[in-house]
Amino acid sequence: MEFGILGPLRVRTDGREIAIPGRKQRTLLAALLLARGDVLSDERLTALLWGQRPPATVSAQLYTYVSRLRQRLGAAVELVREPAGYRLGIRDAVFDAAEFHRLSRAGHRALRENRPDVAARLLHAALDLWRGPSLGGVTDQLRAAETPQLDEARMTALESRLEAELALGEHRQLVAELTGLVARFPLRERLRAQWMTALYRCERQAEALAVYQEGRRLLAEELGVDPGPALTATHHAVLSGGLALDGPSRAAALPGAAAAP
Structure with missing residues (x-):
């Protein structure tokens, strides 16, 4: 299974795309992915999904969105209720943001070690994972919370790629x-x-x-x-x-x- 947030939210398995309908449901999935296995509290999820005006039935709606995600994602992931909130484990699935950070860290390290050819290759691979502006199709609250650091990481990788190519x-x-x-x-x-x-x-x-x-x-x-x-x-x-x-x-x-x- 593959999860992507470096562009519109995307979920694929065996080359087939799994549709995640509804902005709130997509936001829930993206927020849990970005938590990298940590628990997201009900309060945090509520703020990311509804902002300052949550509905009176917020707990029931969260439960409904989680149940629907479990049905769509199946046994490939572990979406569990914890005392304070929800946690998502993606097991051996590929998450493009995690792969981007892994490749870009390795590229920055190669550049510091004066290996520009390796740095250029790694940073090209990291940047190629982006399909457009990150977190497409989610709420404005989640985008406001997460896109600044994602965009800065992308720009820093781009600058390091250019530095490596200048060195070459x-x-x-x-x-x-x-x-x-x-x-x-x-x-x-x-x-x-x-x-x-x-x-x-x-x-x-x-x-x-x-x-x-x-x-x-x-x-x-x-x-x-x-x-x-x-x-x-x-x-x-x-x-x-x-x-x-x-x-x-x-x-x-x-x-x-x-x-x-």
């Missing part, structure tokens, strides 16, 4: 992708430093400096801060010619270090 000398192939990413996320300093590195290694030093100046202006206007250490170091390296055309940039930070809020 793929700067020419990355310029266009980085141009689009910085346009979408102009305050992420690590992406901007990587764009500067790729431009510099393509012998476009003036453009790399312009990218820094634009970032400095945006950070001051939007957040009232100066560029952080990683972006500043990349700027100095561009000015001094310190970004080798045939080697990795050491000015760009490792996961999360230079990301603006």
Whole structure:
């Protein structure tokens, strides 16, 4: 059995999709999956399903949703009532969020260990698990609670994948992708430093400096801060010619270090 939340909620077994009807029922399943085997209290589930206005029959409705999930998922999972709430055990089923975190952690570790080829392969595999915006088809309350950390983990994996590919000398192939990413996320300093590195290694030093100046202006206007250490170091390296055309940039930070809020 396979469970997916990195996109619309999806459940499959033997290649066949199992429909989970109803936003509340999908939210219940997604919340229990994200608990990773821990108990979710009735109070927490109520807040995720109904927000600040639960129905008077909330306990009965929770029981009904759990019973329907048990019927649809069958013996492949263990969905049990505990004294304080409900717990889901998925046994040997595949959960895409858990697999993403496993692959991305291994990729970050390989990058720290100066194994960019391994890092790039692992991080590509992690990012390929995403089918779109996470947690599609669930309540706004669950999305508000869970998507920020999921999206940040995705962005950090993407930045590390780009770092690994820069270390492998793929700067020419990355310029266009980085141009689009910085346009979408102009305050992420690590992406901007990587764009500067790729431009510099393509012998476009003036453009790399312009990218820094634009970032400095945006950070001051939007957040009232100066560029952080990683972006500043990349700027100095561009000015001094310190970004080798045939080697990795050491000015760009490792996961999360230079990301603006």
